[in-house]
Amino acid sequence: MATSDMNVIELQGVSVRYRAQKIRSLKEMVIRTVTRHAPAPYFYSLKDVSLTIGRGESVAIIGANGAGKSTLLRVAAGIIAPSEGVVLARGTVAPLLELGTGFEAELSGRENILFNGALLGRTRAQMRAQMDAIVAFSGLEEQIDAPLRTYSTGMSARLAFAVATAIEADTILLDEILAVGDASFRERCEERIATFVRQGTTILLVTHDLRSAMTICRRAIWISHGQVVADGPSSDVVAQYLAKHG
Amino acid sequence: MSAVEPSAPHSALRRYAAGEPLRLRGELRDMREHMSLLRELVHRDLTVRYKRSIFGFVWTMLHPLLLMLIFVAVFSRLFRFDTPHYETYFLSAYIAWNFFSQTVINAMASVAWNGPLMKRIRVPPTIFTLSTVISGMVNVALSLIVLLPIMVAVGAPLHATLVMLPVSLLLVGMFTFGVSLVLTAVSVFFADVREMVQAGMPALMYLTPVIYPVAIVPDRYRWLIRLNPLTYVMEIVRDPIYYGIVPAPRTFAVATCVSFGAVAIGWMVFRHLAPRFHGHL
Numbered sequence: 001m002a003t004s005d006m007n008v009i010e011l012q013g014v015s016v017r018y019r020a021q022k023i024r025s026l027k028e029m030v031i032r033t034v035t036r037h038a039p040a041p042y043f044y045s046l047k048d049v050s051l052t053i054g055r056g057e058s059v060a061i062i063g064a065n066g067a068g069k070s071t072l073l074r075v076a077a078g079i080i081a082p083s084e085g086v087v088l089a090r091g092t093v094a095p096l097l098e099l100g101t102g103f104e105a106e107l108s109g110r111e112n113i114l115f116n117g118a119l120l121g122r123t124r125a126q127m128r129a130q131m132d133a134i135v136a137f138s139g140l141e142e143q144i145d146a147p148l149r150t151y152s153t154g155m156s157a158r159l160a161f162a163v164a165t166a167i168e169a170d171t172i173l174l175d176e177i178l179a180v181g182d183a184s185f186r187e188r189c190e191e192r193i194a195t196f197v198r199q200g201t202t203i204l205l206v207t208h209d210l211r212s213a214m215t216i217c218r219r220a221i222w223i224s225h226g227q228v229v230a231d232g233p234s235s236d237v238v239a240q241y242l243a244k245h246g
Numbered sequence: 247m248s249a250v251e252p253s254a255p256h257s258a259l260r261r262y263a264a265g266e267p268l269r270l271r272g273e274l275r276d277m278r279e280h281m282s283l284l285r286e287l288v289h290r291d292l293t294v295r296y297k298r299s300i301f302g303f304v305w306t307m308l309h310p311l312l313l314m315l316i317f318v319a320v321f322s323r324l325f326r327f328d329t330p331h332y333e334t335y336f337l338s339a340y341i342a343w344n345f346f347s348q349t350v351i352n353a354m355a356s357v358a359w360n361g362p363l364m365k366r367i368r369v370p371p372t373i374f375t376l377s378t379v380i381s382g383m384v385n386v387a388l389s390l391i392v393l394l395p396i397m398v399a400v401g402a403p404l405h406a407t408l409v410m411l412p413v414s415l416l417l418v419g420m421f422t423f424g425v426s427l428v429l430t431a432v433s434v435f436f437a438d439v440r441e442m443v444q445a446g447m448p449a450l451m452y453l454t455p456v457i458y459p460v461a462i463v464p465d466r467y468r469w470l471i472r473l474n475p476l477t478y479v480m481e482i483v484r485d486p487i488y489y490g491i492v493p494a495p496r497t498f499a500v501a502t503c504v505s506f507g508a509v510a511i512g513w514m515v516f517r518h519l520a521p522r523f524h525g526h527l
Contacts, residue, residue: 014264015264016524018525019525022525022526023435023436024436024437025436025437025438026436026438026439026442027438029436074365074524075262077368078260078262078368079364079365079366079367079368079524080524081262081264081266081521081522081524082262082263082264083264084264085263085264086261086262086263086264087261087262087263088259088260088261088262089259089260089261089262090258090259090260093368094367095366095367097366097367101362101363101366102363102367104290104294106293106294107290107293107294111289111290111293114286115286115289115290117282118280118282118283118285118286118287119283119286119363119367119369120367121279121280121283122282123281123282124282124285124286173366175366
């Protein structure tokens with residue numbers, strides 16, 4: 001069961017399944033039990049996936065909508081537990097959050113920086129040390145102590161991105177982050193991701209954008225119907241994917 | 247930004263296997279690594295509550311004070327209880343009751359609100375429940391500080407036994423944490439549990455000697471009150487404030503068992519349900 005020190009994440013026969021029809025209330029459950037309603041069948045979001053991701057690898061996860069890309073990312077990060085199989089993981093994991101997640105309108109910009117940093121596993125002292133750099137990067141020196149609810153959408157976006165640049169973890173998760181935000185946000189994200197890669201941070205990127213999958217990541221995993229179809233150098237996997245989906 | 251060096255506690259191997267409940271050791275380690283998040287969650291709860299108005303804190307006290315006036319009017323005048331300093335009698339237990347009922351309801355809400363976060367970030371699953379209990383405890387401490395001048399104003403005696411309140415409050419906090427763990431875990435799966443609990447809380451309050459003295463309860467119904475674990479939990483708060491006595495060893499022993507038992511049961515239920523949260527958040 002031991003994983004080599006070089007392996008950051010190892011999946012052994014991992015499946016994730018859901019009930020196709022969820023019971024949402026206790027009332028419904030009681031009714032179903034009394035009427036002996038058979039439970040809905042399972043739907044497999046991931047089925048028997050085994051793979052290893054080494055330290056410092058940059059891996060793109062590609063595939064159609066609903067193929068299980070995000071589920072793979074989350075199960076590998078320990079956010080969701082596998083329904084079958086085992087996940088072994090080493091080191092800290094932090095996501096690059098989409099804009100606005102984990103922000104609190106009543107708190108000031110500065111307090112939000114501390115709160116977001118804590119969400120990403122950073123201590124208050126670490127965040128304080130980086131505070132001036134983050135504030136300067138956001139260009140919000142004037143408004144940083146005003147509550148977030150007074151910020152415009154653009155200002156919040158700048159703050160969110162500035163916080164994201166401060167994250168440090170052994171593994172960084174990027175779930176469709178490039179799909180949201182404007183062109184400049186996207187450009188800065190890609191720049192930042194390139195820095196992560198250079199620093200030797202492990203990257204897991206879920207994306208629909210095959211171009212960024214190839215430019216950012218050396219390796220790609222193609223998922224279809226919860227199973228790995230291809231796994232290898234990103235240009236090869238993308239070529240195979242394109243051959244199938246045109 | 248420096249190159250990433252995995253620090254010692256983080257380089258430990260984590261193992262997530264199907265069908266395995268959470269482990270206490272893993273959860274405690276996780277919580278230690280997320281102390282800064284726990285702190286920020288408590289800080290956020292408290293600032294959001296008190297920030298918007300200078301009187302934020304006054305408002306939270308106003309609610310029990312208004313209720314107190316109503317109960318004082320209704321019970322001490324109309325029903326003529328022979329309870330001296332009824333205000334103190336009522337408030338000493340009501341502050342603890344309010345903490346319990348509000349915290350349980352807030353804990354269930356906090357998991358629902360933070361669902362989107364729990365889908366994106368790995369945090370110790372118990373962290374939102376724990377932070378709700380801690381911020382609730384801060385509020386109780388503040389309420390008790392306000393209670394003291396009220397007691398002085400109405401001429402109720404201040405007893406030396408007040409010094410043992412922290413122990414009582416710790417037990418109340420543990421009891422509340424345990425109950426919250428069970429109910430938050432269940433409410434992730436069944437959204438209507440929150441409504442049921444909210445509806446059931448007032449009934450539970452009348453089953454607990456909070457607003458009335460036990461003496462008015464007819465003998466044949468006493469057992470109901472004796473069976474209610476909250477009776478003991480409220481008693482160990484009221485005894486040192488109102489009666490100025492250290493709770494009787496039996497009461498204290500029962501309250502301690504009930505509190506530790508609640509945490510144990512809460513954790514047992516939570517650890518088995520938490521791995522299946524993801525499909526329901």
